[in-house]
Amino acid sequence: MTIGNSIHLEGRINAHRRLLVELLSVVATVPEARAALIAMARDNETVNDHEEDPGIEPDAAFAAQQIADDELRGILRAAMARLETKL
Numbered sequence: 001m002t003i004g005n006s007i008h009l010e011g012r013i014n015a016h017r018r019l020l021v022e023l024l025s026v027v028a029t030v031p032e033a034r035a036a037l038i039a040m041a042r043d044n045e046t047v048n049d050h051e052e053d054p055g056i057e058p059d060a061a062f063a064a065q066q067i068a069d070d071e072l073r074g075i076l077r078a079a080m081a082r083l084e085t086k087l
Contacts, residue, residue: 024079041076
């Protein structure tokens with residue numbers, strides 16, 4: 001991937017993230033939806049150490065899953081923070 005393509009892709013991902021944060025902050029105005037989003041931010045989809053042995057060095061699947069969990073929590077935290085500024 002060239003640098004130009006990387007910048008283009010990063011810009012698009014950032015736009016999607018901003019849109020998702022705004023949409024989730026609107027959805028979170030519904031109490032039931034807010035509770036579900038808070039639960040989603042609290043829950044962890046990454047396997048804990050005692051649940052599965054990744055071996056001596058965890059493979060890329062574990063790393064990718066952790067990155068996805070971190071990004072999901074970051075988006076949900078940003079949406080809840082945006083909601084708080086609107087209330």
